[in-house]
Amino acid sequence: MALRNPVAEPALATALSETPQQRVLRQLLEALLFEGLVPCYKTDSRSEGWQWLSFPVGTLQARCRGRVRGFSRVRLDIETLSFSRNKRTLSVDLPALIQELPGSRSRQQLLLNELTATITNEEQLRNSHQTRTLNNRRSLHGEALDRAIHEGHPYHPCFKSRLGFGADDLMRYSPETSNGFRLHWAAIPRRYLSSHLPASDLTFWQAELGEETAFLLRAAFHRVGIDWQDYGALPVHPWQWRHINTGPLAAQLERFDIRDLGPLGDRYQPSQSLRSLFNMTRPNKACIKLPLGIHNTSSRRHLEPHSVPSAPAISHWLEAIVESDPWLSRDYPLRLLPEYASLSFIAKPGTLPGQHPLEGELAAIWRTNLSARLNESEQAVPLNALFQWQPDGQPFIQPWVQRYGLEPWLNAALATLILPVWHMLAAHGVGLEAHAQNSLLIMREGWPNALLLRDFHDSVEYAMGYLASGTPEPDLGEAQTQYDQAPDDLYYRMTGPEALRELAVDTLFIYNLSELALLLEDAYGFSETRFWACVRKLLDQYTQHHPELQHRLAQLGWNQPRLKTESLLTQKLQPDPGSLSHWVPNPLAINPTGSSVPFTDHQQARLS
Structure with missing residues (x-):
C-alpha cells in the first residue's frame, strides 16, 4: 500500500514537525477532550473524519481541526488552533490556559510545573549533540532500539516532565x-x-x-x-x-x-x-x-x-x-522476562x-536478559516502535509493510500482540498490563512470531471468582497471610473480571494499539473503522475456537457499547476516587444486526 502525501495530512505533518510547545499543548487538549473535562462540539456528528471542533475551556472558546477516533480518542491539528473570548480572538499562553481548567490553584500549578518541565527537557534533549540520531533505528532491535525510542508517551502531556x-x-x-x-x-x-x-x-x-x-x-x-x-x-x-x-x-x-x-x-x-x-x-x-x-x-x-x-x-x-498451557507455546506464543x-x-x-x-x-x-528469550535470527521490537515516524517521512514499519503487504502483516501483528494477553485473561483469569513499553514483538525478518512481556511485579491482576479452576493463586510466601487479609483492589487481587478487562483493554487497545491505528490511517489511508474491525474479527475467531470459554468471555463484557477507562490527566487536576476513570464508546461492540456501533453518535452525546 502506497504512503500518503505528508503535506496533505494534518496529523502526519504535525507528527514530523511540531515543536515541544505545540506537542505539549496538543496532547493536553486531546486529553482534556478524551477524558470529558472539556465538552466538545463537532461540526458533523455523523462524520468520523477531519472537521472543525469547538470546545470551551473555562471562559475561553477554542476552535481546532480534529477528529474523534476509536474509543473516543481525539486527534487535533494544533496549527489550526485558535482561542477567543466574547468573540474576540486571543493569544493564550500555557499558564493562562491552565488557569481555566477545573481543579484547585495548587493542582493547576503542579500540572503547569510538569508541562513546563516537559517542554524545557524536550528542548534540551532535542538540541543536545549527545542525543542519538533516530535515522538508523530500523537497524536496531531489543535494548538498543528501546533506548532509541525518544518520543515518550504519545497520550500523556507530561511525557518528559522528569x-x-x-x-x-x-x-x-x-x-x-x-x-x-x-x-x-x-x-x-x-x-x-x-x-x-x-x-x-x-x-x-x-x-x-x-x-x-x-x-x-x-x-x-x-x-x-x-x-x-x-x-x-x-x-x-x-x-x-x-x-x-x-x-x-x-x-x-x-x-x-x-x-x-x-x-x-x-x-x-x-x-x-x-x-x-x-x-x-x-x-x-x-x-x-x-x-x-x-x-x-x-x-x-x-x-x-x-x-x-x-x-x-x-x-x-x-x-x-x-x-502448563500448550496454547501459549503453540497457537498464541507468549514468552516472559521473569x-x-x-x-x-x-x-x-x-x-x-x-x-x-x-x-x-x-x-x-x-530481570532476565532479553537475549535469553530470543532464538537464532529473531529480533525483539518494543511495541511503541511500531507507531513511530522516521525522519525520512516514512513509518518505522514501512519496510515490513512493503515486503509483506499491509493487511497480511497487520493481521499477523495483531494476532501476535493480542491473543496471548487475551488467552491469559479469558482462559486463566489473569490480567496483564501489556502497555507499549512492556510488550515486545518477536520478529523474524520483519514477520511477527511471538509476544514477549516484562515488568510484572506491580502490573498483574487476578480475581478469585474468575481464576480458572486449574489456575492457582500466586504463592507470595511469608507475606501471603497479609495479602489474604488485605481488601480486594489494593494489591494483585481484584474484585471481579471487570477490573481485569479494564487493565487489558486500557493498556492493549485504548492507549496502545490505538496509536498504531492512527499511524495506519495517516500513513496508508487504512481507516480506523477497518482497523478495529480487524481486531473485532480476531476476537470473534478466538471465541469460535474456544467454545468452552464463551461464558468466561461474556463475563468480561469486552463487547458492550461503553467501557470504563482510566483518566490519566483528570487524576492530576481532581485527585479523588470518583475521577479515576470515565466511560468511552467501544468500537469493538456490535449491535443486534451485527454491524459496528457508530461510536461517533455516542461520542457526540457524551461530549456535548
Missing part, C-alpha cells in the same frame, strides 16, 4: 543522552533487608557481578568497618542515593545504620522507562530495576514497596501458568512494607 532532574542529571540519566554510569552501593543491616535471591549472597553476587567486582564489594564492607554476616549489599541509582543522602531522608540512613559503599561495578544505560537499566559493560547480563524518586507522566518513579519482595514469586507464578531476584529495605520485618518513607526508595529487582 521532575527532580537538574539539567546535568537530564543529560546523564536520560536514555536519549546517557553515556552510561556505575551504580552506587549501600550496606543495610540484614534485619532491615528483605532478600529474595535465588542463591546465597556470595554465589548471587559472583554470578551477577563477576568474581572481581564481587571481591571489590566485599572489600568495601571491610573498608567501612562492617561484617558481611551482619549487613547485605544493595545497588542504588546514583541520582537516588544523592537525593536521599542530601535530602530529608538522610537522617533515616543514620537511624537504620545504612552505610555508604560508593560506586563500583559495571556501567549501565537507562531504558526508555528510566528506572530499568541495561548492562552496558556486559550486555548479556540482567536488566536491573531501581527506584528513582522523580515524577514523570502519571506518577513518582519509586518502586511500590510491597511489590519488590513479591516480584520473584509473581514471575514464578506466571511462568508456571504459561508452561524477575528472578529482589532486595529491598523494610523497616518492620515480617510486615508488608509501605509505611516508612525509605521503603520503596531503596530496592532492586533483577
Whole structure:
C-alpha cells in the first residue's frame, strides 16, 4: 500500500514537525477532550473524519481541526488552533490556559510545573549533540532500539516532565543522552533487608557481578568497618542515593545504620522507562530495576514497596501458568522476562512494607536478559516502535509493510500482540498490563512470531471468582497471610473480571494499539473503522475456537457499547476516587444486526 502525501495530512505533518510547545499543548487538549473535562462540539456528528471542533475551556472558546477516533480518542491539528473570548480572538499562553481548567490553584500549578518541565527537557534533549540520531533505528532491535525510542508517551502531556532532574542529571540519566554510569552501593543491616535471591549472597553476587567486582564489594564492607554476616549489599541509582543522602531522608540512613559503599561495578544505560537499566559493560547480563524518586507522566518513579519482595514469586507464578498451557507455546506464543531476584529495605520485618518513607526508595529487582528469550535470527521490537515516524517521512514499519503487504502483516501483528494477553485473561483469569513499553514483538525478518512481556511485579491482576479452576493463586510466601487479609483492589487481587478487562483493554487497545491505528490511517489511508474491525474479527475467531470459554468471555463484557477507562490527566487536576476513570464508546461492540456501533453518535452525546 502506497504512503500518503505528508503535506496533505494534518496529523502526519504535525507528527514530523511540531515543536515541544505545540506537542505539549496538543496532547493536553486531546486529553482534556478524551477524558470529558472539556465538552466538545463537532461540526458533523455523523462524520468520523477531519472537521472543525469547538470546545470551551473555562471562559475561553477554542476552535481546532480534529477528529474523534476509536474509543473516543481525539486527534487535533494544533496549527489550526485558535482561542477567543466574547468573540474576540486571543493569544493564550500555557499558564493562562491552565488557569481555566477545573481543579484547585495548587493542582493547576503542579500540572503547569510538569508541562513546563516537559517542554524545557524536550528542548534540551532535542538540541543536545549527545542525543542519538533516530535515522538508523530500523537497524536496531531489543535494548538498543528501546533506548532509541525518544518520543515518550504519545497520550500523556507530561511525557518528559522528569521532575527532580537538574539539567546535568537530564543529560546523564536520560536514555536519549546517557553515556552510561556505575551504580552506587549501600550496606543495610540484614534485619532491615528483605532478600529474595535465588542463591546465597556470595554465589548471587559472583554470578551477577563477576568474581572481581564481587571481591571489590566485599572489600568495601571491610573498608567501612562492617561484617558481611551482619549487613547485605544493595545497588542504588546514583541520582537516588544523592537525593536521599542530601535530602530529608538522610537522617533515616543514620537511624537504620545504612552505610555508604560508593560506586563500583559495571556501567549501565537507562531504558526508555528510566528506572530499568541495561548492562552496558556486559550486555548479556540482567536488566536491573531501581527506584528513582522523580515524577514523570502519571506518577513518582519509586518502586511500590510491597511489590519488590513479591516480584520473584509473581514471575514464578506466571511462568508456571504459561508452561502448563500448550496454547501459549503453540497457537498464541507468549514468552516472559521473569524477575528472578529482589532486595529491598523494610523497616518492620515480617510486615508488608509501605509505611516508612525509605521503603520503596531503596530496592532492586533483577530481570532476565532479553537475549535469553530470543532464538537464532529473531529480533525483539518494543511495541511503541511500531507507531513511530522516521525522519525520512516514512513509518518505522514501512519496510515490513512493503515486503509483506499491509493487511497480511497487520493481521499477523495483531494476532501476535493480542491473543496471548487475551488467552491469559479469558482462559486463566489473569490480567496483564501489556502497555507499549512492556510488550515486545518477536520478529523474524520483519514477520511477527511471538509476544514477549516484562515488568510484572506491580502490573498483574487476578480475581478469585474468575481464576480458572486449574489456575492457582500466586504463592507470595511469608507475606501471603497479609495479602489474604488485605481488601480486594489494593494489591494483585481484584474484585471481579471487570477490573481485569479494564487493565487489558486500557493498556492493549485504548492507549496502545490505538496509536498504531492512527499511524495506519495517516500513513496508508487504512481507516480506523477497518482497523478495529480487524481486531473485532480476531476476537470473534478466538471465541469460535474456544467454545468452552464463551461464558468466561461474556463475563468480561469486552463487547458492550461503553467501557470504563482510566483518566490519566483528570487524576492530576481532581485527585479523588470518583475521577479515576470515565466511560468511552467501544468500537469493538456490535449491535443486534451485527454491524459496528457508530461510536461517533455516542461520542457526540457524551461530549456535548
